[in-house]
Amino acid sequence: MTAAMKRQTLQNMAEVLAHKVSYNQRLFSANQDEIVQGLTTDIYFIRTRELLRHMGLDRTPVTAEVFAGRPGILAGVEEVKNLLTGLPVEVWAMPEGSEIEEKEVIMRITGAYDDFGIYETALLGMLASSSGWATAARRCREAAGDYPMISFGARHVHPAVAPVMERAAIIGGADGASCILGAKLAGQEPRGTVPHAVMLIVGDTVEVARVYQQTMPPEAPVIILVDTFKDEVEESLRLTEALGDKLQGIRLDTASERGGVTPGLVREVKARLRQAGYPQVKIFVSGGITPERITILITAGADAFGVGSYISGAAAIDMTMDIKEINGQPVAKRGRIPGLTDAPRLQRII
Structure with missing residues (x-):
């Protein structure tokens, strides 16, 4: 019995036709067993x-x-x-995080075709x-x-793949991720503070900030949204008055309906915080962030960024x-060169 059979993989078309799924009371994503x-x-x-198998060729060794x-x-x-x-x-492969070129061989698999062919898809x-997401993250990192x-991209993709996306973003260069499982799969703890929802429910940004500072773990940074109710500058200064040196940062996530976070807004908030005696308060920007906007906003005075749809919406690398x-004999379809490709960066992983 082959390893593929021991895994209880699909064996033939009859099993495909016999497989039934329930449309009710299940998420439509595939689980690991499936x-x-x-x-x-x-x-x-x-x-x-x-x-x-019908032709007796299923155990043919291939690379x-x-x-x-x-x-x-x-x-x-x-x-x-x-x-x-x-x-x-x-199995041989290039390490994760490697820069790859068009047409470059990134993985090689040797074995009986029946043992791994079913997993090509x-x-x-x-x-x-994952490579598409990592590539977008690297552009932001640069x-x-x-x-x-x-x-911050988990909300833009199906929850079944959100952890995969966030882990790939970290491989690409993100310092962390907000998705709990995605961060933990990358060996980190999730990063983020609170959303507008808590501000709206409580009704006052400063009150939320006070309770946040009092109740969250000491290692949780006190970074507070300032665009929910009032002018961003006014709200930032209210926070400095209430929290003093305990305020580590403010987050700008101004709605697109109000023009989003502009360089002018960042410059104004930065200057007013400095004039108030709080130059150490960092400005964290999120909402529609792209590599181009990162460059512009850094020049304006931004200190950190939350990137969502630019990473999560990145096209896959085919x-x-x-x-x-x-x-052991060289073969290839028409248009490709038969035999193994020179790929010195491959490393044995299995």
Whole structure:
């Protein structure tokens, strides 16, 4: 019995047709068991399995290579490793966080095709999405330089993939993430303060700030939103009067209906805080942040950034998997060069 069979993966078209799902009382995302079982694979890989078994070719040893469709930052390798660990395959890959080039081979898998072919859809998707998010985060990192930059993108994607996205953002260069599971999967604790909702319910920004400072853990930074009720400058100065040196930062997230956070607003708040004797209070900016806006807002005086849709909405980096050897002999589809590609940066991971 093969490792793929021991995993209880889908074996044939009959099992696909027999599989039933409930539309009620379940989230529509695949859970880990369903991914491992092969339920997220493209149907043609199940047809391939059945055909090869019928012809006695399912145990054919092959080497497959995965290459990227455009340059970027590689992420998703650890998830692919977790998916394939336990199968009788050998896997080489470039490290996560590596800069990759168009058409560069980023992964190589050797084994009987039947043992890993069913996972082509899943592993390509893991690499493609995570690399796209990591690449967008790297662009923000490059724009921010040494200024803190946190990923706030979880609300823009399906919750099933939000942790994947936030982890990829950290690999790409984000200093942290607001999504609890995403941050923890990256070996960090989640970062963030409070939303407008608590301000609206309580009715006063200063009152929220006082209670926040009193009740949150000592290591939680006191960074307070200032655009809910009053002019951002007025609210910032009210906070300095109430909290004094305990106020570490203010957050600007001005609604697009009021023009969003402009360089002029940042400059004014910065100057007024300095004039009031609080130059140490940092200005954290969120809402529609892009690399271009980061550069402009740093010049205006911003100190840190929360980036949402620019990272979460990034296009995936298309990944392609090609068989390049069968029984140790070079092969390739038309248009590709047969045999293994020179890929000196690959490292053995399984």
